[in-house]
Amino acid sequence: MTAATTPDLLALDRAAQDLLFRAARTANTFTDEPVTDAEVAAIHDLIRYGPTAYNGQPLRVLLLRSAAARARLLPHLSSSNRAKTASAPLVAVLAADVDFHERLPELYPHRPQARDWLADRATRVEQARFNATVQIGYLLVGVRAAGLAVGPMAGFDAAGVTREFFPDGRHEALLVLNVGRPGPGAWRERLPRLGTEDVVRTL
Amino acid sequence: MTAATTPDLLALDRAAQDLLFRAARTANTFTDEPVTDAEVAAIHDLIRYGPTAYNGQPLRVLLLRSAAARARLLPHLSSSNRAKTASAPLVAVLAADVDFHERLPELYPHRPQARDWLADRATRVEQARFNATVQIGYLLVGVRAAGLAVGPMAGFDAAGVTREFFPDGRHEALLVLNVGRPGPGAWRERLPRLGTEDVVRTL
Numbered sequence: 001m002t003a004a005t006t007p008d009l010l011a012l013d014r015a016a017q018d019l020l021f022r023a024a025r026t027a028n029t030f031t032d033e034p035v036t037d038a039e040v041a042a043i044h045d046l047i048r049y050g051p052t053a054y055n056g057q058p059l060r061v062l063l064l065r066s067a068a069a070r071a072r073l074l075p076h077l078s079s080s081n082r083a084k085t086a087s088a089p090l091v092a093v094l095a096a097d098v099d100f101h102e103r104l105p106e107l108y109p110h111r112p113q114a115r116d117w118l119a120d121r122a123t124r125v126e127q128a129r130f131n132a133t134v135q136i137g138y139l140l141v142g143v144r145a146a147g148l149a150v151g152p153m154a155g156f157d158a159a160g161v162t163r164e165f166f167p168d169g170r171h172e173a174l175l176v177l178n179v180g181r182p183g184p185g186a187w188r189e190r191l192p193r194l195g196t197e198d199v200v201r202t203l
Numbered sequence: 204m205t206a207a208t209t210p211d212l213l214a215l216d217r218a219a220q221d222l223l224f225r226a227a228r229t230a231n232t233f234t235d236e237p238v239t240d241a242e243v244a245a246i247h248d249l250i251r252y253g254p255t256a257y258n259g260q261p262l263r264v265l266l267l268r269s270a271a272a273r274a275r276l277l278p279h280l281s282s283s284n285r286a287k288t289a290s291a292p293l294v295a296v297l298a299a300d301v302d303f304h305e306r307l308p309e310l311y312p313h314r315p316q317a318r319d320w321l322a323d324r325a326t327r328v329e330q331a332r333f334n335a336t337v338q339i340g341y342l343l344v345g346v347r348a349a350g351l352a353v354g355p356m357a358g359f360d361a362a363g364v365t366r367e368f369f370p371d372g373r374h375e376a377l378l379v380l381n382v383g384r385p386g387p388g389a390w391r392e393r394l395p396r397l398g399t400e401d402v403v404r405t406l
Binding site: 006007009010011012013015016017019020021022024026037038039040041042043044045046047048049050051053055057059060061062063064065066068069103106107108109110127130131133134135136137138139140141145146147150152154165174188191192193194196198199200201202203 | 209210212213214215216218219220222223224225227229240241242243244245246247248249250251252253254256258260262263264265266267268269271272306309310311312313330333334336337338339340341342343344348349350353355357368377391394395396397399402403404405406
């Protein structure tokens with residue numbers, strides 16, 4: 001199979017393939033054009049249809065819009081990530097709601113007892129983290145669907161961010177995300193990707 | 204903001220929004236039309252461009268095509284998932300490669316020392332699981348981009364599947380996925396989704 005024919009095997013049109021994956025790139029600089037609450041709501045309205053176990057939807061998004069809120073985040077980032085986060089038009093902390101099960105009688109109404117299956121906190125933390133992380137995959141695609149660029153940052157102190165922003169003890173921070181429109185010199189060279197033969201095996 | 208205007212705030216065209224999220228549904232039955240290796244390769248060729256930390260791409264996909272391989276999986280599934288998995292045209296076990304760091308000198312060439320930052324296995328397992336799970340989000344979107352339906356199944360014994368299919372000790376099973384074209388009665392009623400006000404907060 002050649003690179004020219006592969007996109008044509010997909011039902012998704014080529015422009016959408018490019019927007020979401022093939023031409024999309026992690027941005028390292030941003031313009032100062034704001035990302036509006038309406039854009040954030042439109043992204044959530046799209047990606048909330050992605051599947052999660054028990055339809056639990058444990059992902060929570062904390063937007064750090066005030067200067068004071070952003071200043072509280074910076075000390076928890078690795079030093080190489082501070083400058084770009086300080087200048088991104090929107091910074092979001094993505095977290096898992098460990099008590100997502102409380103909403104299951106409403107979200108999974110045909111099995112209201114699912115809430116009780118998740119009475120054990122350790123089980124629930126694992127499920128919340130896993131499903132919120134799958135939803136992070138949907139969200140990164142969704143930000144690009146809005147014509148915006150993302151800069152996901154794993155280089156941060158997750159326990160510190162959890163303590164700083166979620167003192168309620170019911171959330172765990174998973175990822176920090178910069179969002180905006182790419183600025184000058186936003187792109188690094190595209191890094192190599194694994195081939196299908198490296199990733200997919202058959203039994 | 205009304206449901207009519209939200210989709211128009213996105214750069215992604217409405218047909219693609221429907222294909223990937225709004226009209227897409229978890230399938231509970233499938234036709235017997237096969238899912239080809241070329242389709243699987245086309246899906247991977249799309250979603251491999253999604254971002255991962257250190258460009259590490261730890262997701263691995265094991266396709267269970269033979270009757271013998273599928274028979275080995277069934278005892279590890281919750282009883283309610285066995286019938287639909289036995290009849291799906293394609294069943295995949297999604298796993299994290301715990302030793303993904305071995306490829307970093309090639310995948311992240313500007314920081315070849317990244318491999319050494321991940322020398323500690325516990326750190327690596329956490330990173331491999333997190334990033335492979337984000338990639339599962341991309342993959343579920345990618346299967347739909349191919350015009351196929353997915354049935355993700357969290358109801359399985361992950362430790363048992365890891366032992367059964369990855370005796371090398373370098374992989375951890377994360378999710379079992381049924382893939383195919385929807386059969387008769389494939390859809391349950393759409394379950395409710397959280398509103399943006401439940402998910403997004405601002406500081």
